[in-house]
Amino acid sequence: MELYYILGILILPGIIYASVVQARVSKAFDTYKSLKSVNGITTAEACKRILESAGITDVKINAVKGKLTDHYNPKNKTVNLSEEVYNSTSISALGVAAHEVGHAIQHAQGYKPLKVRNTLVVVNNVCSNLFWVVIIASFFLTIFSQIFFSLVFIGVAFLLYLLSFIVSVSTYPVEKDASKRALDLLVKNNILDTTEIRGAEVVLKAAAQTYLAGIIVSMLYLLRFILAVFLIGRD
Numbered sequence: 001m002e003l004y005y006i007l008g009i010l011i012l013p014g015i016i017y018a019s020v021v022q023a024r025v026s027k028a029f030d031t032y033k034s035l036k037s038v039n040g041i042t043t044a045e046a047c048k049r050i051l052e053s054a055g056i057t058d059v060k061i062n063a064v065k066g067k068l069t070d071h072y073n074p075k076n077k078t079v080n081l082s083e084e085v086y087n088s089t090s091i092s093a094l095g096v097a098a099h100e101v102g103h104a105i106q107h108a109q110g111y112k113p114l115k116v117r118n119t120l121v122v123v124n125n126v127c128s129n130l131f132w133v134v135i136i137a138s139f140f141l142t143i144f145s146q147i148f149f150s151l152v153f154i155g156v157a158f159l160l161y162l163l164s165f166i167v168s169v170s171t172y173p174v175e176k177d178a179s180k181r182a183l184d185l186l187v188k189n190n191i192l193d194t195t196e197i198r199g200a201e202v203v204l205k206a207a208a209q210t211y212l213a214g215i216i217v218s219m220l221y222l223l224r225f226i227l228a229v230f231l232i233g234r235d
Contacts (some may be wrong), residue, residue: 014220019215021206028206029068032092032199033084037192042087043097046191047079050101052191055152058232063087070096074118077106077148091192095200098186099207102178113177117170124167131160161225168218172211 041049047061060078063086064070070082079100085093106114138153183201186192192200 009204011217011220011224014165014213014217018210018217020210021213023208025068025203025210027098028203029092032095032203033088033090035091035196035199036089037091037094037191037196039191040089041094041191042089043085043093045085046094046186046189047097047101048079049189050098050185051189053185054105054108056104056108059101059108061086066194068096070100072107072223074103074107077104077107081115086118091196091199092203094186094191095203096207097180098182098191099175099178099204100198102181102185103174105181106174106178111174111177113170113174117167117174120163120167120170124163127163131157158225161222165215165218165222168211168215172208175211176208179208 012053044061050153051057051059058077060076062078062080064080064082066082067084068082070080070085072079079097081093081097081100085096088094134153134157138150138157141150141153182204186200187194187197
């Protein structure tokens with residue numbers, strides 16, 4: 001079991017890295033939130049302008065509580081902006097808002113990676129509730145010496161665990177594309193000039209790192225699970 005504990009320790013750098021990345025996102029956002037755009041366009045106005053330029057008229061812009069809780073909801077077609085972002089004229093806020101509008105445009109255009117990712121998320125949400133049920137069932141089967149069926153259940157648990165990792169991997173290219181769209185659209189629609197766009201790019205690149213960190217952490221947990229299964233099978 002020593003290897004299992006060693007791998008448990010190896011997960012810590014991934015968790016630490018994720019925490020550092022999150023701190024960088026907050027720092028980048030705070031750095032550029034004090035810099036107001038020259039054109040003085042608010043995020044609500046910017047979102048509306050970008051959506052109209054893309055021919056989208058059925059997406060609403062809402063304000064939600066919390067810091068960096070910004071997201072696009074494809075179910076009710078709403079761009080939800082956090083309190084700090086909504087109606088702000090800062091470079092940070094405009095970058096974040098445009099990113100979420102980028103998701104709205106992806107959705108409207110039927111962007112395939114987004115479709116795949118959203119489908120995987122729905123399936124994963126269902127499967128995640130089954131994971132511990134399967135693990136507990138496997139544990140009891142082992143107690144009653146039903147080794148074959150126990151290994152079958154462990155295999156199912158592995159597939160459920162693997163799905164969550166795939167979701168993490170599939171999220172990154174979708175987020176990266178949304179950020180690229182955001183930066184292009186901010187300049188194209190005369191919301192930020194070519195000098196201001198650098199600040200928005202710094203914020204969005206920092207945010208993208210959180211998804212890479214998620215992949216790394218998810219991969220480490222997956223490796224730990226594989227090792228645990230190996231040790232159980234060996235014992």
